[in-house]
Amino acid sequence: MQSQLKLYNTLSGEKETFKPILEGNVGMYVCGPTVYSDVHLGNCRTFISFDLIYRYLMHLGFKVRYVRNITDAGHLENDADEGEDKISKKARLEAIEPMEIVQRYSVGFHQVMEKFNALPPSIEPTATGHISEQIQIVQALLDNGAAYISNGSVYFDVLKYNDSEEYGILSKRKIEDLISGTRDLDGQHEKRNPLDFALWKKASPYHIMRWPSPWSDGFPGWHLECTAMSSKYLGETFDIHGGGMDLKFPHHECEIAQATAFSGHKPVNYWMHTNMLTLNGKRMSKSTGNTLLPEELFSGETVLLEKGFHPMVARFFMMQAHYRSVLDFSSDALAASEKGFHKLMNGSKELKELKLSPNSSLSIQGFIDSFYTALNDDLNTPVLIAHLFEVVSFINKVKEGAEQISAEDRELLSESMNAMIFDVLGLTFIDEQDHSKLDAAMNIILELRKNARETKDWNTSDLIRDKLNEAGITVKDNKEGSTWSVN
Ligand code: AMP
Ligand code: ZN
Numbered sequence: 001m002q003s004q005l006k007l008y009n010t011l012s013g014e015k016e017t018f019k020p021i022l023e024g025n026v027g028m029y030v031c032g033p034t035v036y037s038d039v040h041l042g043n044c045r046t047f048i049s050f051d052l053i054y055r056y057l058m059h060l061g062f063k064v065r066y067v068r069n070i071t072d073a074g075h076l077e078n079d080a081d082e083g084e085d086k087i088s089k090k091a092r093l094e095a096i097e098p099m100e101i102v103q104r105y106s107v108g109f110h111q112v113m114e115k116f117n118a119l120p121p122s123i124e125p126t127a128t129g130h131i132s133e134q135i136q137i138v139q140a141l142l143d144n145g146a147a148y149i150s151n152g153s154v155y156f157d158v159l160k161y162n163d164s165e166e167y168g169i170l171s172k173r174k175i176e177d178l179i180s181g182t183r184d185l186d187g188q189h190e191k192r193n194p195l196d197f198a199l200w201k202k203a204s205p206y207h208i209m210r211w212p213s214p215w216s217d218g219f220p221g222w223h224l225e226c227t228a229m230s231s232k233y234l235g236e237t238f239d240i241h242g243g244g245m246d247l248k249f250p251h252h253e254c255e256i257a258q259a260t261a262f263s264g265h266k267p268v269n270y271w272m273h274t275n276m277l278t279l280n281g282k283r284m285s286k287s288t289g290n291t292l293l294p295e296e297l298f299s300g301e302t303v304l305l306e307k308g309f310h311p312m313v314a315r316f317f318m319m320q321a322h323y324r325s326v327l328d329f330s331s332d333a334l335a336a337s338e339k340g341f342h343k344l345m346n347g348s349k350e351l352k353e354l355k356l357s358p359n360s361s362l363s364i365q366g367f368i369d370s371f372y373t374a375l376n377d378d379l380n381t382p383v384l385i386a387h388l389f390e391v392v393s394f395i396n397k398v399k400e401g402a403e404q405i406s407a408e409d410r411e412l413l414s415e416s417m418n419a420m421i422f423d424v425l426g427l428t429f430i431d432e433q434d435h436s437k438l439d440a441a442m443n444i445i446l447e448l449r450k451n452a453r454e455t456k457d458w459n460t461s462d463l464i465r466d467k468l469n470e471a472g473i474t475v476k477d478n479k480e481g482s483t484w485s486v487n
Contacts, residue, residue: 001372002060007240008324008378010248010271011170015378018270020239026057026064027234029268031226031243031251032124034071035105036086039112040291041314041329042277042284046244048315048426049274049323051118053242055424056375067233068121070109072102073128073209074201075222079251081198085219088209098209102126112294115311117426123233127225131211134220134228137262138199138213146261150190152202152216158195161257167195170256170271171249197254199224223254227267230255236263242272246283277318278328279304292329309334310430316341319381319425344385345429347392348421351414354395357404364409367391368416375424384420391417446475446482 005018020026030050033039039047050068057064077083084092091098113120127134138154141147147156158167162175178195202216203209210217220228230238236259243252252271259267276283284291292304300308309317317337321327367387374383391413397403405413421427445464452460465475468484475484 002062004372004376005060006376006378007270007272009269010273011268013172016270018239020062021235021237021269024061024063026062026240027238028054028057028064028066028240028242029226029230029234029238030066030068030121030241031247032069032071033105033109034075034086035102035109036075036090037105037286038293038295039105039109040284040286040293041297042244042291044112044116044294045277045318045327046274047113048116048118048318050242050272051113051116051426052319052323052379052381052424053240053272054119054121055426056379059419059424065123065234066121067123067125067230069226069229070102070106070124070126071222071225072106072126073098074220074225079222081201081221085207085209088207091208102128115294115298116315117312117428119426125229125233127220127229128209130225130228130232131220133232134224135200135213137224137228137231137258138215138220140262141199141258144261146258147199148192149215150192152218153190153198154200154215155191155196156199156254156258156261157192158197158257159193161261165257165260167257168253171253173249173253197221197223197250199258223251224258226251227255227259227262231259231263231267237265237267237269239268240270240272241268242274245273245275248273274323275326278326281328284329297334304329305331305334309338312427312430313338313341316344316425316427319427320385322378322380322382324378340385340389341427343392344388344421345427347388347395348414348417350399351391351395351410351417354398354405354410356407356410358406359404360406360409361404362394364405364413367394367413371416371420381425384425388417388420442473442484446484449475450481 002024003017006015007018008014009016030047033043054064054066072087073085075086077086077089087098087101091101094101110120138147141156142149142154146161147154161167167175168178175195179193198221200213200215200218200220202218207219209219211219230241241252256267278284279290279292282288282290292302294311296302297305297314298308298311300306313334317334318327320337320340367390370387371384374380374387377383394403398405445468449461449464452464468475473484475482
């Protein structure tokens, strides 16, 4: 099964049969968030897409090392080589430490990912935790002549690299077009060529996030961080590198150039890029303010929505589009996904309760094969979901007596359907999640009632019990305390 997986490789522009460097093992690196503000739903789409890829690789039996970094320094405004560090700027505006900003938004990011049932990566390195590794690479690039020092900063010499290697192979850009397209920006005078990018930047006196280096007190370039962290944990050449499409250029193009100049070989075999989530037809983006936050989606507290949607409905909505297609967010589309989600989840429940026959009227293996054909075709989740709905129609027909299923086939189908819905698509039943929330809320209510009883506040204690009873929850008092149950 592992050998049939095809992935679209941005580098070749084609779907290729996936062949890992070490059989049965996969190394995957995904550019993580820059933690200077809440992640928006667009960012979430990219990370959820890679969660799907991670899940499917594991489902196929690969041993996966999934590295997704946290960018906590060196990412400057406008993704450029000049300007303020995004994190320092936020810290300055709020008059707090940059690391408080990093902590707040890293925690927030993890909480959101958990709500979307995205698995944590195997390693989540931070840029600030790998400064010495970055300094080592800069030194090596200086030693082999691929980089040069200018006014305490170190730049990568793109034209020199382009003499033997192709700069632009990933983003399919021509160096001549890139040169003529570059604007005259501040700081460019330090560079031999405007296309050169910073590996190390000398910090200005007011730049607070700084580290000592042989060249200046400064900070690493954003592109270099990913090369340092990916090569440290996955090796100089690894299987998959991912990120949103907008990172192809300059970020990933620069990663290829510096890593190739450093190690002498291409760093990545398969480059995977996710397409954008749009809102009103325009890319969701922090800088333009055209965003929706996950919390706004869940609560419905936004002019864009009439009601909130459960994270699992949002995840299902994203899975209904292929990861390389643009997905436009709208209230109507979410409402349609909500219906589809419930239909699918009910179908999977009803499968377990079907009346059995001695034989099946259809080939169950045919359904199962169709799931894998869809996923092996560059993770075609919309086609997978269409096949899952065919199974739901079949289940309904069995219920009506128009089709039959045998015990053995039901077992087979149930196992495969569950693997697709829960393990690969990463969905969960909503009511189970809600039950754990109810459990948490009831613990709080019963704690308050216990306090009331301890102070002999019988009115409050009885009021809580009676109101809960009206809401369909029975509270029973005993020697150990109180228990509750749903009527
Ligand atoms: P950032 O924190 O800005 O570096 O972005 C984190 C990730 O989210 C990157 O991989 C981006 O490519 C991705 N991203 C940003 N905007 C969108 C969007 N509208 N849709 C999908 N992915 C996005
Ligand atoms: Zn990166």
